[in-house]
Amino acid sequence: MQFSDSHAHVYSEQFKPDQDEMLLRAFEAGVETIFMPNIDHDSIDAMLEVEARYPNQCFAQMGLHPCHVTRNFERELYEVETWLNQRPFAAVGECGIDLYWDKTLLTEQQEALRIQVALAKKHNLPLVLHTRDAFREAADIITAAQDGTLRGVFHCFSGTREEAEEVIRLGFRLGIGGVSTFKNGGLDKVLPGLGLEHLLLETDAPYLAPVPHRGKRNEPAYIPLVAYRVAEILGVTGAEVAAATTRNTLELFGEAGRLK
Incomplete structure (x- = not known):
C-alpha cells in the first residue's frame, strides 16, 4: 500500500539525531510523499534542506503558524510572500488561529490569516489551516473569503460532525491524524458517512503520535x-x-508542486 503524510514537521529539531533513519522508516512503511508545513522564518532553511535531499518525497509549504504570530507579524509575512514569489510551494501554511495557548493576539492572528488567504488566492495555492480551539474564528474568515477558488485542509481535525460538514461545504478537506486512535478522541462518531473523498491522513510529526505510541x-x-x-x-x-x-492529498497539493 502507498500512503501520503499530508502534514509532518520532519525538519524539526526533534528529528535532528536520526532524521535520515526516520525518513527511511517512513518510506519502508509505504509513505511515499510527505508534505512539510512551515512554522516561521527560523524553520525555512531546515525545511528546504530536507526537500533538497529528498526532492521526490518531501515537499515544502510556506506560511506563518498562528502560534508564531507576534505584534510584528507583518515582517514574517513579508518573508513568506517573498518566498512564494521566488519558487513553487505545495501550499500556503501552516496558517490559521490558535486560542489554546494565548488569546491576547487574536486580532493579529485573524489579520495574519486574512493576509495568507489572500496569498493563497494570488498564487492559486491550497491552504493548510490550524484551528486549535478556534474553529469558529478561522471558519468565519474562510467563509467570508470563499469565492469558489479557495481550497485546502483543516489540519488535525478533531471537531464535531456539524463542523466537519461545514468544512466540506466550504470546499475544504479534513486532516485526520493520531487523535482518531485515541479512546476518547471522538472521531469515531464524526467520520462515519462523511465519505473518504473528504479525508487526508497526517501525523503532525513530531506531535500527536497515534496509539500505541501516544x-x-x-x-x-x-x-x-x-x-x-x-x-x-x-x-x-x-x-x-x-x-x-x-489520491486526495496528491490532488490537493500536487497541483502546485512537482507531482503531476
Missing part, C-alpha cells in the same frame, strides 16, 4: 496506524483508505 515522538512511519483506524471507523479496508487519502 505520548512519544510521532513520525510519518506511523501513518498506516491512522489509516487502519480510519478504516475500522468507516467499515472499509485499509487499502481503500490508503488509496483514497493518498
Whole structure:
C-alpha cells in the first residue's frame, strides 16, 4: 500500500539525531510523499534542506503558524510572500488561529490569516489551516473569503460532525491524524458517512503520535496506524483508505508542486 503524510514537521529539531533513519522508516512503511508545513522564518532553511535531499518525497509549504504570530507579524509575512514569489510551494501554511495557548493576539492572528488567504488566492495555492480551539474564528474568515477558488485542509481535525460538514461545504478537506486512535478522541462518531473523498491522513510529526505510541515522538512511519483506524471507523479496508487519502492529498497539493 502507498500512503501520503499530508502534514509532518520532519525538519524539526526533534528529528535532528536520526532524521535520515526516520525518513527511511517512513518510506519502508509505504509513505511515499510527505508534505512539510512551515512554522516561521527560523524553520525555512531546515525545511528546504530536507526537500533538497529528498526532492521526490518531501515537499515544502510556506506560511506563518498562528502560534508564531507576534505584534510584528507583518515582517514574517513579508518573508513568506517573498518566498512564494521566488519558487513553487505545495501550499500556503501552516496558517490559521490558535486560542489554546494565548488569546491576547487574536486580532493579529485573524489579520495574519486574512493576509495568507489572500496569498493563497494570488498564487492559486491550497491552504493548510490550524484551528486549535478556534474553529469558529478561522471558519468565519474562510467563509467570508470563499469565492469558489479557495481550497485546502483543516489540519488535525478533531471537531464535531456539524463542523466537519461545514468544512466540506466550504470546499475544504479534513486532516485526520493520531487523535482518531485515541479512546476518547471522538472521531469515531464524526467520520462515519462523511465519505473518504473528504479525508487526508497526517501525523503532525513530531506531535500527536497515534496509539500505541501516544505520548512519544510521532513520525510519518506511523501513518498506516491512522489509516487502519480510519478504516475500522468507516467499515472499509485499509487499502481503500490508503488509496483514497493518498489520491486526495496528491490532488490537493500536487497541483502546485512537482507531482503531476
